[in-house]
Amino acid sequence: MKLTDKLSFDHEDRRDLYEYVESHGTVKRKEVEQALKMDPRAVRHHVAILKRDGYLTDDDGVLKVAFEDEGAAEEHVSDEVEFVIRQAHQSDLSGLIGAIRHVADEGTYIEAEEVADILDHEEVLLRHNELESRMFFVATVDEDVVGWVHIRVPELEKLHHTAELTVGVLAEYRDHDVGSHLLERGVNWAKQNGYEKLYNSVPATNEGAIKFLEKHGWETEAVREAHYKIDDDYVDEVMMAVSL
Missing domain, CATH: 1.10.10.10 (Winged helix-like DNA-binding domain superfamily/Winged helix DNA-binding domain)
Known part of the structure; x- marks a missing residue:
């Protein structure tokens, strides 16, 4: 399905x-x-x-x-690091929340904090009901979750052609193409499911994330000034998107 x-x-x-x-x-x-x-x-x-x-x-x-991508797993090797990209399983819940929390604790990915809070509250990964839908893919090393890509689908009919994407990788795996493979998996999934546009928002201080998304064809659509307050500092929100 x-x-x-x-x-x-x-x-x-x-x-x-x-x-x-x-x-x-x-x-x-x-x-x-x-x-x-x-x-x-x-x-x-x-x-x-x-x-x-x-x-x-x-x-x-x-x-x-029964989600449609259940059996598809991709094995990758980069700089002697072996990792697998696959659809998340319910049994990944605690490991996935832990990985998201680690990334969110860096203080530069507010959307990730919100995703982790929702998972903590609901204790369910994949959803498809009349109010909300979401998909997760994870990167694992020896079955440990080291990164994720999350696609949330708005239920408002006028926004059904769009989806929100978040992606993150534990710091020690960021120079091994894990994030690029996760992003590619999420974007391909969105294309195959008929979405026309993906969007994401990050604080302006998260220069690494902005450069990463720009490298993969994302563009800045707008900037909301002083939207976040991080450690008593007001930080702009950079709103990014890519057309599929």
Whole structure:
């Protein structure tokens, strides 16, 4: 299922079941039966239809939303560093939040702080419901998350051609092309899903991020003066975007 797909259910119980799984990330079928007070046979029936229609996957009784890029993983080697770029799994949650927090603690990526706060609150990585949709890809070294790219899709119909992208890499991996491969994966995903424009905002003090995005074709659309207050200093917000 793609994030651009409209959700459509012909049975209220199937909608409830999907929404429960979507809001929890990964759940056991038994948990769904208990939480929704559904007969096990009815749950199996609804799961089978949701699986057939591409909404859910069922791995020996473990349910999760069926996102279309689940199996695609890319292996890379750069300057003797081996890393993998793949779609994030729910099991990556704590490692991903940790990586985002490390980057955000540098004080120059406010959008990353917001992403980490949302993940901490919701405890779910990938979302696709009637109010919000988001996708994460991660870079891993020996299964440890060292970077991410996050695409958030506005639900307002007039903005459906756009998406917000954030990308970050732990400091020790920034000279190994990890960020470039993550950004490429996120941009390619957005293109394949029909988005026409990506945007991102960073403080003007984050010169490294601005140069990185410019190197990959992003342009500054606007600057909001004194938009951030970092360590008692007022800092401009640089609003950047790229057309796909």
